[in-house]
Amino acid sequence: MKDKATGKSYAKIIWFGEHSVVYGQPAIAIPIYSVDVTATLKKIPSGQEIHCRYFDGPISEMADNLRGVKTLTNHLISLFGAQDLSFDLNIESKLPSERGMGSSAATAIAIVRAFFGFFEVNLTRIQLLKLADIEEKITHGNPSGLDSATASSNMPIWFVKNEINEQIDFNLPTSSLVIADSGIKGKTSEAVSLIHDNIVDEPETAKPLIEELGKIAVSAKDALATTDDERLGKLMNQSQRDLAQLGVSNQTLDTFCRVACDNRALGAKLTGSGLGGCVIALAKNQSDAQQISTALRSAGATQTWIQSFKNYQFSTGEAHDNLVR
Numbered sequence: 001m002k003d004k005a006t007g008k009s010y011a012k013i014i015w016f017g018e019h020s021v022v023y024g025q026p027a028i029a030i031p032i033y034s035v036d037v038t039a040t041l042k043k044i045p046s047g048q049e050i051h052c053r054y055f056d057g058p059i060s061e062m063a064d065n066l067r068g069v070k071t072l073t074n075h076l077i078s079l080f081g082a083q084d085l086s087f088d089l090n091i092e093s094k095l096p097s098e099r100g101m102g103s104s105a106a107t108a109i110a111i112v113r114a115f116f117g118f119f120e121v122n123l124t125r126i127q128l129l130k131l132a133d134i135e136e137k138i139t140h141g142n143p144s145g146l147d148s149a150t151a152s153s154n155m156p157i158w159f160v161k162n163e164i165n166e167q168i169d170f171n172l173p174t175s176s177l178v179i180a181d182s183g184i185k186g187k188t189s190e191a192v193s194l195i196h197d198n199i200v201d202e203p204e205t206a207k208p209l210i211e212e213l214g215k216i217a218v219s220a221k222d223a224l225a226t227t228d229d230e231r232l233g234k235l236m237n238q239s240q241r242d243l244a245q246l247g248v249s250n251q252t253l254d255t256f257c258r259v260a261c262d263n264r265a266l267g268a269k270l271t272g273s274g275l276g277g278c279v280i281a282l283a284k285n286q287s288d289a290q291q292i293s294t295a296l297r298s299a300g301a302t303q304t305w306i307q308s309f310k311n312y313q314f315s316t317g318e319a320h321d322n323l324v325r
C-alpha cells in the first residue's frame with residue numbers, strides 16, 4: 001500500500017452516435033486530454049474524507065445527489081478491506097458537469113484508478129469499466145457504457161454497447177474539433193428517457209432516425225479511414241438534424257451549429273445527451289478553428305476548447321485491451 005496515489009481520466013466527446021448507442025447502434029467518441037479529472041487518495045491521521053467541488057467532509061455525510069460517487073467509494077473500501085483506513089480522497093475536475101462531457105464517468109474512472117494505484121493492485125480494463133458502472137448506473141440509470149469507455153481511453157474509440165470497444169486510429173493532421181459549452185445544464189437521464197418515450201409513442205418516426213444515426217456512424221468511420229473531413233462535416237450536420245428531430249437539441253444548440261457553419265466549420269452538432277451542454281464543430285485548420293471558437297463565444301458560449309488531431313495518439317502507460325465489458 002502506498003501513502004498516496006492518483007488516478008486520471010478525461011472528458012469525452014461523442015463525435016457520432018449519442019442516444020442511438022443506447023439502442024445498439026455504433027458510436028465514435030474521443031477523449032479530450034486537456035480537460036481531465038485527477039483523483040488523489042492519501043493517508044491521513046484519522047477519518048475518511050472526500051473533497052470535490054460539491055462536497056467537503058466525511059464520506060458518510062455525502063448528500064444524495066452524490067450517491068453514485070458515495071456508493072462507488074464505499075464499494076472500493078469494501079473491495080480493499082479498507083474500512084479502518086484513514087484517508088482523504090481529493091477530486092479535481094476540469095470538466096463542467098451536466099454538459100455532455102462525461103463528468104460523472106470521468107470522476108468514477110479517476111477514483112477507481114486512484115484506489116487501485118494506492119493498493120498497488122493491477123487493474124484490467126474490464127474491471128475498471130465494471131466498477132465505473134456502479135456509479136454510472138446510479139447517476140444515469142441505463143448507461144450504454146460509452147462515457148466510461150471513452151473517459152478511460154487514450155485513443156478515440158469505436159463502440160457498440162456490450163459488443164465492441166476498440167481504439168480507432170486515424171490521421172486528420174490539420175483539422176480540429178471546436179467544443180463550445182452552452183452553459184446550459186442537460187441531464188443525461190432526462191434526455192435518455194425523452195428519446196425512449198419518443199420511440200414508444202412514435203416508433204415510425206423515431207426508430208428510423210435511430211437507425212440512420214447508426215448508419216451515419218458507420219459512414220463516419222469510413223470517412224475517418226479515408227481522411228475525408230468534408231464528408232465528416234456533412235455527416236455531423238446530418239446527425240444534428242436527426243438528433244433535433246428526436247427532440248434533444250434546443251434553440252441555443254441549433255444557433256451554435258448555424259454560427260459555426262457560417263464561420264467556416266465543415267459541420268457541427270450537439271454532443272452527449274443534449275437538451276443543453278456542448279456543441280462540436282469540425283474545422284479544416286487551426287485558423288478556421290480560432291474563427292469558429294471566437295464566433296461561438298460571441299454567440300454566448302461560456303467556454304470553448306480546440307482539440308487538434310495532430311499527434312493525437314499518446315500513452316497513459318495502460319494498455320487498451322479492446323475488450324468488451
Ligand SMILES: C[C@@](O)(CCO)CC(=O)[O-]
Pocket residue numbers: 014017018019020021022100102142143144145146147188191192272273
Ligand atoms: C446519451 C448517451 O448516449 C450519452 C451520454 O453522454 C447515453 C449513453 O450512451 O448512455
